[in-house]
Amino acid sequence: MSAVARPRSTTQVPLLLAIGIATLVALAAGYQLVAQAQSTATTVAGGVRVAGLDLGGLDYSEARMRIAKLAAEREAQPVALRAGDQTYTLPKRDLGLHHDVEGAVREVQRASGSGSVFAALQSRFERLWGSHDVELKQSVDASALAAAVARLGGQIDRPARDGSLGVADGRAVVTDPAPGRRLDVERSAAAVAPVVSAPGAGDVALVVDNNVRPSLDTPALADAKASVDRYLTAPLVLEFEGKQTSIPTAELGSWLRIERHESGGSATLSVSLDEARLRDRVAKQRPTVAREPQDAKFEFRGNRYVVAKPDVAGRDLGVDATVRAARSGLESGPSRTIALVPSSPVAAKLSAAEIEGWVQLASSSTDYESAADRMHNIELASKRLAHTLIRPGEVFSLND
Secondary structure: OOOOOOOOOOOHHHHHHHHHHHHHHHHHHHHHHHHHHHHOOOEOOOOEEEOOEEOOOOEHHHHHHHHHHHHHHHHOOEEEEEEOOEEEEEEHHHHOEEEOHHHHHHHHHHHOOOOOHHHHHHHHHHHOOOOEEEOOOEEEOHHHHHHHHHHHHHHHOEOOEOOEEEEEOOEEEEEOOEOEEEEOHHHHHHHHHHHHHOOOOEEEEOOEEEEEOOOOOHHHHHHHHHHHHHHOOOOEEEEEOOEEEEEOHHHHHHOEEEEEEEEOOEEEEEEEEOHHHHHHHHHOOHHHHOEOOEOOEEEEEOOEEEEEEOOEOEEOEOHHHHHHHHHHHHHOOOOOEEEOOEOOOEOOOOOHHHHOOOEOOOOOOOOOOOOHHHHHHHHHHHHHHOOOOOOOOOOOOOOO
16 A cells, blocks of 8 residues: 655645744844944933933933932932021031942943843843833931031030039028030931931931039039028127127138039038137137136234135136037027136135134244334335245245
8 A cells, every 4th residue: 555645735834934034023123122232332221210310312421420410419408407496407418328329320331231232132121111210329327427416516515504602791602503405416316317318308306405414403502502501690609707709600601611522423512610710719719718816815813814815716718618619509509609618727826715714823023113224125025925825845035
């Protein structure tokens, strides 16, 4: 049995022809695309934009300048920084904003087909479905932002003013404290950063502490002033046997010492009395109190000795005791009149008690009416002997 060849189908010829024609068209189109891609190797392809800025047809150097200009415009946008009733305006550039111009240029070149033929073809096919928008990337330098905000502190910050306490004309003089103001750099920079990154001009309130506490505040001053007022309530009066010496508050105020003490950022004041000044003032009252001891005086009546004038004990001013009393009166006493305290009495050499009971043991006389020289010598001796006490064992000589 012999094989019989079938006749070729006439429908296959048009199909092959169509495939061939399509292949030629594709090759031609591909060649055209490659040619166009290569022709834009030094210029920006049509439809390529940067942040909405159309750069199609520009050479790369011009495109770079336009991108740089756009970046500069954005970085020059102002940001108003408010601190109370003051406003400080700075460009975003000074607040750390930076745009990646070179990165955008490289992306424009890639989108325009610079590089290999395959990259050019890929870019060309991407643009067949519309424009290619390149992002102009930006960043904020946190260190530069913090430094810029910190520099504003030199204009915003105001140190707290400590109060003070002094004494003038016998009264306390107080200078009230005042709170300070301080820019919180860290929190302010955190508030400014998103405003710098956002498009357009910006406005932001800085974080400012308007109540920076002084180290020496009102309560500490009030306590110290109360101490001063206590010392200066009234004059100090020193009294002895009806005699008074008044020390005015102006002088008392000069005796006060006001000292400052620091601890953990806070300060207090202590008020104390300069005891040396008080002691000097008390010592000046010694003449009012001091007295030398005085011996008793006696007379001979009949055969007995009688007291003509009693003895008087001596005394001095007890400075230490008086100072203690005065300090107590100044610091907490109900009275400002302080009695001067005498020291322990100093006994006289001859007391009235010793004279009581004396009797005459012997008597002698001499002729007084004699020569003038003799009379003169007797008078001198009598004056030396009169009211002279010679105790047992003692020696008396007219020649001493």
